[in-house]
Structures are given as structure tokens and as C-alpha cells.
Amino acid sequence: MKEKIKIFLETDLLEKYLLGTTSQEETLQVERYIAMYPEVRTTYNELQDNLEVFAKMHSMKTPDGLKERIQNRIKSENTGRKRFFRYAIAASFTALLFAGASYFFWNQNQSLQEENLIVNTKIQNLEENMRIQLEDVRNQFIVLNNPKTKRLNVKGNSKAKELKAVAYINPVKKLSYINVSKLPNLPENQCYQMWAEVNGQMLNLGVIQEATDSEKLMALPYAENAVGYITIEPTGGNTSPTVENIVANISY
Structure with missing residues (x-):
């Protein structure tokens, strides 16, 4: 029975149920598990609380006027x-x-x-x-909140020793994000830029803004054996990465 509950919790049915995207059959299954098993009910309540906090953190204000x-x-x-x-x-x-x-x-x-x-x-x-x-x-x-998500700690090399980030990789939902929590200071004429090498193609993910919000996540394109890079570039960003200025690698 515990194995059955464990398998259920490793799916994303509870998250889908909270977000209202389950089918009628999935809805009945989720509600049956919540009613029958305290472990599922406890996890559901925790996800519900997390979703409420998360929604408040990312609530979007309608433009003034x-x-x-x-x-x-x-x-x-x-x-x-x-x-x-x-x-x-x-x-x-x-x-x-x-x-x-x-x-x-x-x-x-x-x-x-x-x-x-x-x-x-x-x-x-x-x-x-x-x-x-x-x-x-x-x-x-x-x-x-998905148990299948992998956490990868990312650290900078000798050019950016204080750089710290965490990459979140979910192979089931095929989603990837990175949270850059600390960036070493740079001169005014330089900036940090994010790149991803996907299926042999280098993608420009844009300039990394100052890491003032520890909860802010940056989306990464998901692919098998993809690699992410953080480089130092001129202010405003570059059209292609400066290889000698790579300060961090992210393999996911």
C-alpha cells in the first residue's frame, strides 16, 4: 500500500488538480486518494499552501491607469x-x-x-x-514541487569564485530553470550573460540581471545533454559568447 501511495505522489496529479488541469477521471482518482490516505492529504495541503504563497509572490499588477x-x-x-x-x-x-x-x-x-x-x-x-x-x-x-526535479548546484570558476546558482531540471515535464543567487561585482562596462547549447546550436538567453531577488528563476531550454554557460560580456550583452570569458558551466 505504501508503494502505491509513493507512486501516486511521484506523479504530478496533485499539482495538476490544484491548477484545475486534470481530466474527469484524474480528478476522481485524486479526490479518492486525498480522502483515503492521510499521507496524500497532508501532501495536498502542503502544496495548496505553497501555491498560495507562490501566487502571492508572483502576483501581477494591472498597469496603472x-x-x-x-x-x-x-x-x-x-x-x-x-x-x-x-x-x-x-x-x-x-x-x-x-x-x-x-x-x-x-x-x-x-x-x-x-x-x-x-x-x-x-x-x-x-x-x-x-x-x-x-x-x-x-x-x-x-x-x-515535483519530486522528480533534480537540483544542480552551480559555482563560478576562478574568474567568478563568488558566483552561486542552483539549476532545477525536471526530465518528466521537460522543464529547466536556474536561480542565480549571487554574482560577483563587475566593472560598469561588463555584464553577465546566459547561454545554452541545445542540439549543437548556441542560444542567447539574455543578460543576467543583478541577483537582488533570491526567488527569481530564469527559464532554460530543455534538451537531452544540453549545456548552459555564463559568460562575461560587454554591457548590453553580446551576439555570441566570448569563450575565454566563460565563468560557469551547467550540464543538464
């Missing part, structure tokens, strides 16, 4: 439409005035449509960014 800007845009559109009808009625007294007013309001309407398109595009981009960030938070939660 977004709601007001959208409301003002709607009011502006309504005002524009009312003005259009008032002018249209007045313009009916004469064909000449009607033609001039029609052109004027057609032009106004085109401008409103273009502005609406810009606003809608910005809103869609914001929604997509929020979706991507929420997906990243979900993946981080799974990686940090």
Missing part, C-alpha cells in the same frame, strides 16, 4: 458618434453641407477606427503577456 484609459476611450467614442448624428441631421438641409459633413465625419470615423485598433492591439498584447507570465509561474511551481 489601464481601466481609466479604456473607459475614457469608450466615452470618447460615444461622444464622437453622438456628434456625428447631430451634424448629419443638420447637414440634411442642403446637399452641399451634407457632402462636406459626410467627408468630415468619414475622416473622423477612420481616425477613431485606427485609434481603436491601436487600443485593442495593446490590450491583446497585455493579455498575451499576462498569459505567458502565468504559464511561466505555473511551470516554476511544478518544477519546484
